[in-house]
Amino acid sequence: MGGENREAFLKFENVKKSYDQKNLVVKDFTLDVKEGEFLTLLGPSGSGKSTVLMMLAGFEGVTSGDISILGTSITKTAPYKRNIGVVFQNYALFPHMTISENLGYPLSVRKMPKEQIKERVAKYLKLIEMEEFGGRYPGQLSGGQKQRVALSRALIFEPTMILMDEPLGALDKKLREQMQYEITRLHKKLGFTVVYVTHDQTEALSMSDRIAVFNDGVVQQCDAPAVLYERPSNAFVADFIGENNFIPGKVGRIENGIADVKPSDGGSIKAQAADGIGENDNCIVSIRPEKLFIQPTEHAYDNELTAVFESRYYVGDFIRYQFKLPDGTEINIKVLNDLAAPDFDEGQEGTLVWQEKDCFAYPV
16 A cells, blocks of 8 residues: 655644634644555544645645645645545535536546546546446436545546545435445555545444544544554543443552552452553543453453343344443443343343453543
8 A cells, every 4th residue: 555655645744723813623733644545534523623634625724834745745735736636525516517527527627638538537437337327417316326426526637635524424324335335445446545534433443544533623543443443542532432331430559551440339340551540540441332241151251340230122233231330330231142142130130241451441
């Protein structure tokens, strides 16, 4: 996937953005992106991710800091001179132009010869498997077809990178999953660099090489999807990426990176100590629902807590159990749907077990 040269393909250095010269929407954003990488900016609404994308596209100015491509600053470069393709949620196709004309438009404004435009349009219609749709108009296409055309139009002039701002937000679940596959397929086939914005964590996890998790204008963690999910660096990331249970407690000893946490209702939990946590600190222990098990089990586990069963939900491929600790903390558990999934009566006690490697103690 390229990016072996020392100079980063795309570089954000101490980028800040303020609309009122007082409050920063983006606070000191620094990140290197490799050529051919699929980077996703993920976070809740208002966290600053779309603002970063708009500054990269040139639709928003940079308050301070610098954005560069292959060592050359683009912060003062006009949007149309940045050679960047942009795909929006609303497709932005011209309704009065055919699909072929829509695809050819970026090439015609770049003064490409008509014969070459015709060849390139045919190539990209084939790439998105829509060879027979060239003569149709956007109003005659489904949402998924429009999004494929919009993606193809952003790629057709062979830009240095593609920016996508919530491109699948308007599609239903099945179409969205199909388009996730389509974008990933084209990315692998053509090797273009992607900066992708979404608030959908599943979309981010399934498509990206790396994910930068934003909150309140600050990147909380930037890592590969598996690292973000398995080793979140703080409680916000743990809560935002996937599901988590949070058990309040107080840190006792910390030895070899393992914290001995005392929950409020007694007992002891061994958990990996997150950065910034110290002995005697108040904390929360995070543990994912699929990492918890209900005794009896075949294996020995580092941690166990007694909890009271509340409810059981059939979800298809798994069964969700809800338990409650003595202090009122709700605990969710996901168990694979098989014949061994246990039954409980409401109010019955159960023993929940898990490994120390699968839980983290975060400062609060």
